[in-house]
Amino acid sequence: MRVLLIEDDLMIGKALVRGLGDQGMVVDWVRNGAEGSAPLACAEHALLLLDIGVPEMSGFDVLKAARAAGALVPVLVITARDGVEDRIAGLDLGADDYIVKPFELRERDSRRRSQTGRQRRPDTGCRFRSRDS
DSSP states (O other), X not given: OEEEEEXXXXXXXXXXHHHHHHTTOEEEEESSHXXXXXXXXXXXXXXXXXXXXXXXXXXXXXXXXXXXXXXXXXXXXXXXXXXXXXXXXXXXXXXXXXXXXXXXXXXXXXXXXXXXXXXXXXXXXXOOOOSOO
């Protein structure tokens, strides 16, 4: 399974890449929203893990643009923003789930499984390689 991670925090990003990689997933990691928008158009990722507070283009803006463009990838927001208004905004913009940092890895894994177990996408032939992965 291929996952797109949009996360600017180096420590959290490395931990997520390592943890998901240990589970057999390929993770394309970018550290700002602008870099994360282009791969969403390829529709090759089975899941987007999206931080809201990323530079250049907020996670909310990435999510809004992706859904407006018709991207169907499941989105799990992973953010420190724990306010009710932020959670509602993320879900209303099209996130499938929202988890607040710090989170338990078992909970993240359970939420990821709930999002990726429902549908499989055909291979589109589009290939994205992040410079951080």
